Amino acid sequence: MNGGASVLDAAFAALADPTRRAILSTLAQGDATVSELAAPFAMSLPAVSKHLKVLEASGLISRTRSAQFRPCHLERAVLDEVDDWIQEHRKVWDERLDKLDEHLKNLQRGEEGRDGK
Amino acid sequence: MNGGASVLDAAFAALADPTRRAILSTLAQGDATVSELAAPFAMSLPAVSKHLKVLEASGLISRTRSAQFRPCHLERAVLDEVDDWIQEHRKVWDERLDKLDEHLKNLQRGEEGRDGK
DNA sequence: TAGTTAATTAACCAAACGGTAAAGTAGGCA
């Protein structure tokens, strides 16, 4: 039921940092170089470089070379996987809440019985 | 443009751990106690307890008391916020890719000019 | 060739993380 979660590990971990999310937001408006991405932050270049390495390792971005620049580029696939996980769980969640709602309407009180294994 | 990101910080960080995602999956099928949630894992009770504390702090779950049990319960709101962030970025992403596509069709070559600030 | 710009790598540090074992707390139950 669970085929390869390490992508999600890295993706969620990458998304957990506000600096990295801001970088992704910037990048959503177009490719950018490391210096350009670093500009808005009160943070050294190497720090941003590390964030980009994390993002690249997660697969959320890719980097190419253009002379001495390393333009960064967003990649959709991993964000799609993250979205898939969330949608899947929201679905089950919803169904479950519907059932619970129905259940409550039927019982109208706490029978205490979670459906044991 | 960015009002309060700390919820996302905590939520993404919480989701970054596979054990915690598994706990959420279990919980999606119904509320459960700490011991029940811990059962599938080769991990001590305190470890699971910590994970639950992280999940609770992120707002992804809530916990009540029922005698000596602490049944855990999924909360939708935060997952919805996470979903919102992702949808927002997928949207911009898509628009941008569409524009790029169009742009490429118009130019058919690398004019090298990123639209500078 | 020497110098400048762009970015990464290396070494280091403090704080956070994920786990442990052991002790403490709180609520049934005999």
Added chain:
DNA sequence: TGCCTACTTTACCGTTTGGTTAATTAACTA
């Protein structure tokens, strides 16, 4: 009252994370 059950809290430990500065690599430019 005293014990069992269900959990949490408290050290403690090794690893990872996010940042720093300094040194290095790579490519353009004079």
